[in-house]
Amino acid sequence: MSESNxxxxxxxxxxxxxxxxIAQTSQAVVQWLQQPEMYQGKTVAELRERIRLDFNPQGLGNQAAIERAIEYFLKDSLSVHHPQCVAHLHCPSLVVSQAAEVLINATNQSMDSWDQSPSATIIEMKLIEWLRSQVGYQAGDAGVFTSGGTQSNLMGLMLARDAFFARQGHSVQQDGLIGDLRKIKVFCSENAHFSVQKNMALLGLGYQSVTLVKTDRFARMNVNDLADKLAQAQANGEQVLAIVATAGTTDAGAIDPLRAIAALAAEYQxxxxxDAxxxxxxxxxxKYRDYLDGIELVDSITLDFHKQFFQTISCGAFLLKEARHYELMRYQAAYLNSEFDEAQGVPNLVSKSLQTTRRFDALKLWMGLEALGQKQYAAIIDHGVTLAQQVAQYVSExxxxxxxxxxxxxxxxxxHRPAQLATAGDAAVALHNQKIGDVLLESGxxxxxxxxxxxxxxxxLTLLNPTVTLEDIKVLLALVERTAQEILAA
Known part of the structure; x- marks a missing residue:
């Protein structure tokens, strides 16, 4: 092995x-943070041409390899901290989250067994206990950190599926799927995340199993339509595996009426x-905790911390109301979670996760909570919601x-719908707005x-950056207007 590496x-x-x-990379990051452009503006073709792998048989050494990463990756990265980077649920990160990454990466703990991650296991379990208390669940540690929303949704749907079959005396884990699978349905709103469909395909029930429930004018699940569809499914001899409610749709940020949906779920068992x-x-x-009214009634919950908790990617969690349902996915591996370990009370988190090897992402949330405290954390979360209301008022004027x-x-x-397009059809206005988004990104x-x-x-505008103000957004909207006029003039 080369002594240089x-x-x-x-x-x-x-x-x-x-x-x-570490010094070389952190200095480069500090310089990159100062660049005024949100993006250097290179196209797909330009990046394909520019980025060349250089796997020298002798190796380049750490310094040169880092220099190349700075040149070809860092300099051409999107600045998610930039006040005009507002397209996606893609947040700037807490400074303390960056520090946590250093500790996570250097120690390289694996969260599948206690003897690979002793202190990390206990910290994650205590954080799950704390998250459950925030939801309003009973005391316990049924839950696990995940890579994000898609994986957490998969866990919720998988356990719902296996609990559904277990009530009929059948183990999917042991014997696989049986019966007329086309009669099994999952309900979610028209605005639910696409991972519901993806995960139902992975679970062997296909896209066809997903029934979309209508939404109201605020993009929230229509409870009357849900009730009608549940009754219709029952009349048709169909069996509803699960209902997936959404607390924060991707575009509108809509939160379904959780308490009313929970009442229907309880009625139909x-x-x-x-998906929160x-x-x-x-x-x-x-300010806005009441938006989640009824969340304590649900069977399982998806949480992401790499959105409006401002943690680095990836960092998510899955919470399970009743710990007994974890038995549906338990697998005994002698070298990880042996019966002997369990008899001694040794916690091996592989029993709770779809992953085996898993990062200690929980450290980021723990350090964030300790560094900021709940009051400051609440303030930066609430800032985005309040700012959106202010921006909406400004836009309407x-x-x-x-x-x-x-x-x-x-x-x-x-x-954007200027006077020049007042009589234009929807297709022309749609194309005009698409061009605005494309031109802004291409320009960097x-x-x-x-x-x-x-x-x-x-x-x-997805306003996840707690440093962004209404004045920043006014500057951005002026840029939208200027770009739109340039497009119209062309």
Whole structure:
């Protein structure tokens, strides 16, 4: 092994190389943070041409490898901290989260067994206990940290599926799926995350198993339509595996009426999972916590901390109301979670996770909570929701801008509709707004989302950055207006 590129270890040579590498990269990050552009503006073709792998047989050494990463990755990365980077649920991160990553990466703990991650296991379990208390669940540690919303949703749907079959005396884990699978359905709103469909395909029930429930004018699940569809399914001899409610849809930030949905789920004895990947941040809110009314009634919950909790990617969690359902996925591996270990009370988290090897991402949330405290954390979460309301008011006052719907979380849906397009059809206005988003990104000046809501192509501001102010957004909207005029003139 080359002495110029040692393994991280206790030797003087290794620790010196580590300190040099960390110093070189952190200095480069500080310089990158100062660049005024949101993005350097290179196209797909330009990046394909520019980025060349250079796997020298002799190796380049740490310093040169880091220099190349700075040149070809860092300099051409999107600045998610930039006030005009507002397209997606893609947050800037807490400084303390960056520090946590250093500890996570250096120690390289694996969360599958206690003897690979002793202190980390206990910290994660205590954080799950704390998160359950924030939800309103009974005391316990049924839950686990995950890579994000899609994985957490998969866990909720998988356990719902296996509990459904277990009630019929059948073990999916042991014997697989049986019966007329086309009769098994999952209900979610028209605006639910696409991972519901993806995960039902993975679980062997296919897209066809997903029934979409209508939504109201605020993009929330229509409870009357849900009730009708549950009754119709029963009349048709169909069996409803689960209802997936959403607390924070991707575009509108809509939160389904959880308490009313929970009442229907209880009436029909159907598992209720809530995808609160975004809206779950309101668990800490001082102003908007009531938006999550009824969340304590559901069977399982998805949370993401790399959205409005401002943690680095990836960091999510899955919470399970009743710990007994974890028995549905238990697997005994002698080298990880032996019966002997369990008899001694040794916690091996592999029993709770779809993953085996898993990062200690829980450290980031723990350090964030300790560094900020709940009051400051609540303030930066609430900032985005309040700012969205202020921006919506400002948009509604601009003659060439049209507010598409009132915001619910930290997103604003609007479109540019100037006098020149007053009589133009919807297709022309849609293309015009699409061009605005494309031109802004290509220029490197801003990243504004382009999406479709209720058949209307619109622009989207996702206001996750707690340092961004209304004045910053006014500057961005002026840039939108200027870009739009340039497009019209062309």
């Amino acid at each position: 040692p393994i991280l270890a206790a030797s003087a040579h290794s620790t010196e190389a580590y300190q040099q590498a 159907v598992w209720l999972h809530v 990947a975004w809206g779950g941040a309101l668990l800490l809110s001082e 601009q003659p060439a801008l049209e507010l598409v719907m009132q915001p619910q979380l930290a997103s604003v849906l609007f479109r 000046r801003a990243n504004v989302g382009v999406t479709e809501f209720a058949g209307v192509t619109c622009l989207k």
